[in-house]
Amino acid sequence: MSLDLDDRHRAMLQEMGVHVWWPQADAPVVEAAPAPASVPLAQPTAPPAVIPAEASIAIEHRVVDALSVRGGVSRPAQNTGSVVFDADAVVGEMAHADWAGLSEAISACQACKLCVGRRAPVFSAMAATAQADWLVVGDPPEDGDERAGFPFSDQVGLLLDNMLKAVGVTRQDALAPVAASQAAYLTHVVKCRPALPRAPQPQDLAACESYLKREIALTQPKVILAMGRVAAQTLLRESDAQVGTTPLGKLRGQIYQYQGIPVVVSYPPTYLLRTQQDKARAWADLCLALSVARPDQV
Structure with missing residues (x-):
């Protein structure tokens, strides 16, 4: 386990008063007096410093503690001391979960390091028997989504809601x-x-894909709209080996499959808020998804 901190992250930690040990650059080498030509000087090379896994975990937890004081961030209830992240355990738990069980599992989840320092998971369970012909999968949640506690909030959600209403x-x-x-x-x-x-x-x-698969099983959608690069890569990596290196724009305009369900790729709403000219392409993606969900009405 490692923690990569760039200059911006270290500056944030310093501002919050969190003192983080970080390997110092090698001290400048002071040249000695010239030796006789017959006796060359060897320059020893020190091995690169490595942050121990325990120190990396401690750094993350100190960041969480500092943010808890400043912004109300909290760990999951069980996240005290050394945490063992176990993604395999999620698979068995989700085999027969209903919406209530899925919501409970996500709220207490510690299957990966993303849980460290979260305010709350971003998830919106449906009613016990509710289903939906469309499943919209977005990229990782934004700060506003976490604060609201549900997916696609604020202006991003308003734009997406209007796009869906149009179809x-x-x-x-x-x-x-x-x-x-x-x-x-x-x-x-x-x-x-x-x-x-x-x-x-x-x-x-x-x-998290274990949760997504259970959401799909409960929702029983006729089409999945993948809005964003991370969403597309997760859904298409098994059917398209090149998805990791293919630009999002080139993934559009086709119908893929995820566990037998048609998948259409489009731009994330956050991108469309900044790039008005691509809204026409996003509309074309919606129409393609509509042709799959309601082939008799297109």
């Missing part, structure tokens, strides 16, 4: 469920936003 679909509501043919279930590819935001690692994605 006759609304966000599935646990309190007032709508018919599956008119509903979209929204989720993120991972459910946690760590105290020090970072890109999810393969082991993080593997842990």
